[in-house]
Amino acid sequence: MNKTENNKAWFLVLPVFLLVAFSAVIPLMTVVNYSVQDIFDQNTAYFVGAEWYREVLQDPRLHDSLIRQFIFSGCVLLIEIPLGIAVALMMPTKGKAASLSLILLAIPLLIPWNVVGTIWQVFGREDIGLFGWALNSIGIDYNYASNPGDAWFTVLLMDVWHWTSLVALLCYSGLRAIPEAYYQAARIDRASKWAIFRYIQLPKLKSVLVIGILLRFMDSFMIYTEPFVLTGGGPGNSTTFLSQTLTKMAIGQFDLGPAAAFSLIYFLIVLLVSWLFFTSISHLDKSE
Amino acid sequence: MSWMAWTLPTAVFFSVIAAILVCMTVFELRSPCVERKGFLPIETTRGDRLFIGLLTSAYIHLMYVGLTDMTLWIALGISCVWLFIVMRWG
Missing domain, CATH: 1.10.287 (Helix Hairpins)
Incomplete structure (x- = not known):
């Protein structure tokens, strides 16, 4: 029997298509156009081919920022994902305590990025900030403005404070969606808490963890405002990540051509890593 | 469109990508893949x-x-x- 398909539903996605075209596709095409030209002003531009790509790919500043960026995103994922799962497992499941903990966890997510940076800038200072003062008063020589290790520690701590809640809330929703029958079966088998986590909770959390890992990777890989406000990329260039290097190039030096080439390389890295994450986890799911 | 700073090579590049997508859509409609x-x-x-x-x-x-x-x-x-x-x- 021939099945009649009604393709009129495709028209319903037309508004989204137009919106994405205007907000993403057209700007991306413009960036590609800029990346092959030396732009002086709106009417003066010279075609330079792959010259900016060559210059950017051989720039040691890009290499350093890229390494710092991967280390930062790796640390963020290694800390926030297990911590978020642990927080979600410890959260109360019923009553007012559950509502209260959900509200408390959501608070850091509601604070704008620049405010988070300012909070930690003050909080970490050794003269007036509670955190910096407390560390120095117990004998730890801590100064995020002059010591690169302290600056990294503070930027990481700030990101963990700001975004672990997101992973915890995602995992909490995933845990609440597991049917009680699984736990009953585990109790009948006298499964240990670890076995319940390993064979019931963790597999059932896989889809929310994919979303959590992807969101946290992409967001941490594109981080700009918080370290910019907190450390300004310093001391030296120790906390200058990719987006900050890009902004310096595009806005600080007005090098639109190299900045466009840099953004496209940046885009390709994010696209590749996100695709690898998504494909590996979704195919793992299929093979099970 | 002048603000997009088009050049001939980038116009050709995007035209080829668009043509590939159109061909793939037609191909998919004619013989859906598995x-x-x-x-x-x-x-x-x-x-x-x-x-x-x-x-x-x-x-x-x-x-x-x-x-x-x-x-x-x-x-x-x-x-x-x-x-x-x-x-x-x-």
């Missing part, structure tokens, strides 16, 4: 293979530009051959 396993380590649809082929082609170009000073036509040739291999046997 997932299959080739030399790539995962099962892929035709669209997946196109995406993988185009993304790896972009990286081939980047590596080529970063490591050599030779003409980009060679990288384009390598990418076209690679795209064909991925689409056919991937």
Whole structure:
């Protein structure tokens, strides 16, 4: 029997298509156009081919920022994902305590990025900030403005404070969606808490963890405002990540051509890593 | 459109991408594909293979530009051959 398909539903996605075209596709095409030209002003531009790509790919500043960026995103994922799962497992499941903990966890997510940076800038200072003062008063020589290790520690701590809640809330929703029958079966088998986590909770959390890992990777890989406000990329260039290097190039030096080439390389890295994450986890799911 | 700073090579590039997408859509409507396993380590649809082929082609170009000073036509040739291999046997 021939099945009649009604393709009129495709028209319903037309508004989204137009919106994405205007907000993403057209700007991306413009960036590609800029990346092959030396732009002086709106009417003066010279075609330079792959010259900016060559210059950017051989720039040691890009290499350093890229390494710092991967280390930062790796640390963020290694800390926030297990911590978020642990927080979600410890959260109360019923009553007012559950509502209260959900509200408390959501608070850091509601604070704008620049405010988070300012909070930690003050909080970490050794003269007036509670955190910096407390560390120095117990004998730890801590100064995020002059010591690169302290600056990294503070930027990481700030990101963990700001975004672990997101992973915890995602995992909490995933845990609440597991049917009680699984736990009953585990109790009948006298499964240990670890076995319940390993064979019931963790597999059932896989889809929310994919979303959590992807969101946290992409967001941490594109981080700009918080370290910019907190450390300004310093001391030296120790906390200058990719987006900050890009902004310096595009806005600080007005090098639109190299900045466009840099953004496209940046885009390709994010696209590749996100695709690898998504494909590996979704195919793992299929093979099970 | 002048604010988009079009050049002939980028216009050709986007036209080719658009033409590939249109051809793939027509091809899909005429003969819908199923997932299959080739030399790539995962099962892929035709669209997946196109995406993988185009993304790896972009990286081939980047590596080529970063490591050599030779003409980009060679990288384009390598990418076209690679795209064909991925689409056919991937």
